[in-house]
Amino acid sequence: MRTLTRACGEGSEFKDEMGVRRRMSEILRYLCEVASGQLSMKEITHNNEKYYAFGDRAYHKDTETNLLVYGKQNDYYTIDALLFLWEHRAKTHPSYVRDATAANVKVVSRPDRREILDYLSGNRLEIPANHNPSHAPAPGIAISRLVPETIEEPEAKKLKLEHNARPRVDQLLNKERVDSSEVRALNESLTADKIAALKQKRLTHQKTKIAAVDPEMMAGGAPTEPLVTRYAMDVRKVERVYKTRKSVMNATKKTYTFLFDVLKLIKSREEAARLKERGIDSTKSQPAKFVGMYNRYDQERFGK
Numbered sequence: 001m002r003t004l005t006r007a008c009g010e011g012s013e014f015k016d017e018m019g020v021r022r023r024m025s026e027i028l029r030y031l032c033e034v035a036s037g038q039l040s041m042k043e044i045t046h047n048n049e050k051y052y053a054f055g056d057r058a059y060h061k062d063t064e065t066n067l068l069v070y071g072k073q074n075d076y077y078t079i080d081a082l083l084f085l086w087e088h089r090a091k092t093h094p095s096y097v098r099d100a101t102a103a104n105v106k107v108v109s110r111p112d113r114r115e116i117l118d119y120l121s122g123n124r125l126e127i128p129a130n131h132n133p134s135h136a137p138a139p140g141i142a143i144s145r146l147v148p149e150t151i152e153e154p155e156a157k158k159l160k161l162e163h164n165a166r167p168r169v170d171q172l173l174n175k176e177r178v179d180s181s182e183v184r185a186l187n188e189s190l191t192a193d194k195i196a197a198l199k200q201k202r203l204t205h206q207k208t209k210i211a212a213v214d215p216e217m218m219a220g221g222a223p224t225e226p227l228v229t230r231y232a233m234d235v236r237k238v239e240r241v242y243k244t245r246k247s248v249m250n251a252t253k254k255t256y257t258f259l260f261d262v263l264k265l266i267k268s269r270e271e272a273a274r275l276k277e278r279g280i281d282s283t284k285s286q287p288a289k290f291v292g293m294y295n296r297y298d299q300e301r302f303g304k
């Protein structure tokens with residue numbers, strides 16, 4: 001029988017039948033600490049899937065433990081099954097089986113029920129007989145991957161205007177008519193009515209001539225549309241990529257066929273320069289074709 005060296009809540013090591021020291025899985029250790037009240041557990045729903053979080057680690061509800069199902073070799077109890085058993089430990093076994101079946105949770109068999117409950121509650125120091133230390137449960141997931149932190153985006157920068165200047169600007173832009181009571185006559189030729197009429201004409205001229213300001217430019221942002229003119233498009237059409245040693249090697253698609261033509265041209269130029277230094281014409285450097293001597297018999301065969 002496997003003997004536990006320490007209590008469940010105090011440690012997670014045990015000796016198997018051969019006396020080899022082994023380490024209990026983290027899932028069983030977390031379940032023992034939750035049952036004893038040393039660790040808090042919470043449920044997390046992510047992508048319509050249920051997870052159990054223990055500290056900074058989370059496990060899917062269908063994650064298998066090291067506890068084998070009674071009478072089966074490759075079937076293990078899940079976290080959801082053990083937690084459901086612990087929550088309904090006060091009920092009788094038939095009542096617990098009905099509730100587990102209705103909740104679609106794997107049922108803990110009657111032979112395993114007592115050992116598992118005693119082990120989780122700390123009343124049993126020996127690890128359950130159905131524990132398989134060679135079975136490695138799935139590793140947990142960091143809670144940060146299930147509950148990402150919300151990052152607040154900074155507010156867009158706006159054009160800062162002085163509060164004292166805003167009423168004055170609104171008054172100048174939105175003023176429909178000049179108040180004649182605020183205008184005084186300068187002389188006999190420029191009466192108050194004439195000055196008011198000139199001011200009204202000037203305001204009308206400003207409203208028709210001043211261009212509207214883009215709200216994006218007032219907010220301090222750059223214009224969304226690129227300022228590309230027709231001349232810039234013409235320049236891009238005739239643009240060619242200058243090929244150098246570096247640009248050719250950095251290209252995504254490396255083709256070296258044109259390099260052979262360049263090397264052949266360089267080689268021909270070097271040979272022409274070398275022959276020129278020797279005083280030999282490059283056009284006459286090729287050997288002349290051999291012309292055979294006159295033969296009378298060939299002429300007779302040609303005549304026939």
